[in-house]
Amino acid sequence: MKKRGVKKVMIIIFSSIAALILLASTALFLAGGLFQPQKYLQPWDKSYAKQHKDLRVQLAAYGLLAANGHNMQPWIIKLDKNDPMVFYLFADPSRMSDKADPYARQMMATQGTFLDYVEVAGKEIGYPVKISLFPDGSYDEQHLAQSMNTKPIAKVTLKKANPQSSPLFNAIYVPDTNRERYKLNKLTGQQISTLESLGTNEGLTTKIYQDTANVQRLGDFAIKGAIIESGVPRVMKEADDIFRANEYQKNKYRYGFSFEGQGTSGFQMYFMQGLITIFPGLNSDKAAADLMIKSTKTSIKYTPAYAMISTQDNSRSSQVMSGMLYSRLTLTAHTLGLAVQPVSQALEEYPEMNKLYRSIHKDYAPNGQTIQMLVRIGKPTKNVPQSMRRDVMDLVSK
Structure with missing residues (x-):
């Protein structure tokens, strides 16, 4: 009888624990916006x-x-x-x-x-x-x-x-940025030729680097840039201010950062959104900085090649054209079965980044060019979710 009593108590305890876990999980998913339409x-x-x-x-x-x-x-x-x-x-x-x-x-x-x-x-x-x-x-x-x-x-x-x-x-319709790990296979000669041929006029150039020395060197620039950026409070706050923690916020604002941008999707995304919504302290400045550095190091470790877009001058027209070229590079890469991710922190122009900015230009733009974009490129290991977009009529001036 005593054994039966103990067994019954244990069943009650485990059932209660399971119910609490289920209740807590449900609360997290609801807070994360599991049943909200993704407008x-x-x-x-x-x-x-x-x-x-x-x-x-x-x-x-x-x-x-x-x-x-x-x-x-x-x-x-x-x-x-x-x-x-x-x-x-x-x-x-x-x-x-x-x-x-x-x-x-x-x-x-x-x-x-x-x-x-x-x-x-x-x-x-x-x-x-x-x-x-x-x-x-x-x-x-x-x-x-x-x-x-x-x-x-x-x-x-x-x-x-x-x-x-x-x-x-x-x-x-393919998400433009993939922050996941890439396969370490080198790009083919045809792929390199196709991508580099995109920037051959108007003073724009596209250069692919995949030799060991340059991949290591450019990866170091990317990591150092992330470390510097993560240590500048005003820059991190600017990003934190536009982080959308759950579906409610994403539907309200429809721009900025979210877990999708980090490659998180499905139930894991709703779970994470619920955690951040209920416990916002989990998304502290230090936590965000640590995550940025960690994810950058992981991405760089699994990067077989980099693309660099440079312009002969740094005029406003050249800046716009560099964006057009980057967009064409992205679309072309997708048609070749490749993915891209900008890792351009070393090219940012606030005082704390100045030394690194000068260093990368000294190494890769010795003729006075301006490096507009540094991009990791390779064959993706997984697809990533699409990110928030505003309604097009919000763009149209009344």
């Missing part, structure tokens, strides 16, 4: 752009999927009221990341990634575009934000033509 992923639906009758808005909806700094999506579209085949792209000064990108260089590249997606989509749907950069002249650098409000990055003119199908168009 922030709607622009990735292949029917999304076609829902808009205005061809200019359609093209903007494709551009919306482009890579962009801090996932800020800093684009404003102004539709020409007198010509239904013209729109203007403006940079949104309210979305600058001025701590990590004080001179808005990365922001200009982000304008270029958008324009390249628009160009690819235009050919696909039978409305190729002509892109004229800074049609009203370049910015007044002394009044940069005001200049962004008044001077367009580009005038985009549509023209009717026969659709030209391209695998680049399908690659638009």
Whole structure:
């Protein structure tokens, strides 16, 4: 009888523990937004752009999927009221990341990634575009934000033509950044030739490095850059301020960082979101810095090659064109079965990064070029989830 009593008590205890675990897990998943609709992923639906009758808005909806700094999506579209085949792209000064990108260089590249997606989509749907950069002249650098409000990055003119199908168009729907481990296989000669041929005009160059010495050297730059950035509180706070901890926040803001950007998806994502929502202290500055350094070291360890995009000068037009080139590099890499991830912290231009910035330019841009992007590239070991995107109509100026 005593044994039966003990057994019954043990069953009750274990049942209670199991119930508590189930209750706690359910609370975490609910806090993480398990049953919330993912409105922030709607622009990735292949029917999304076609829902808009205005061809200019359609093209903007494709551009919306482009890579962009801090996932800020800093684009404003102004539709020409007198010509239904013209729109203007403006940079949104309210979305600058001025701590990590004080001179808005990365922001200009982000304008270029958008324009390249628009160009690819235009050919696909039978409305190729002509892109004229800074049609009203370049910015007044002394009044940069005001200049962004008044001077367009580009005038985009549509023209009717026969659709030209391209695998680049399908690659638009592949997430632009993959932070996971890559296979250590070297790129083929054909892959290198294809990628390097993308930057052969307008003073832009693309160079692939996969020899042991350069892979080691560039990996060191990437890790040192991450360590420096993680130790600059104002830069880390800027990133922390746009971290979306759960589905509620992602649906509300639809831009910034989230667990998807770290490659987390499925139930694990909801679990992590629930933990951060209920225990926000888990996402402390130190925890975020440690995670950044750890993930960077892991990524660099599993990187077979790097791509570097450089420009002959550092003009605003060159910055925008470097973004167009990076976008084309990304799309082309996807068609070749490759993935990319920018690891450009060493190219950031705040004081703490200055020494490393000068060092990488001394080693890899001795002729006065500006390195605009440093990108790890290789065959991915896993797919990654799509990230938040705003509604395209939020980009269209009223």
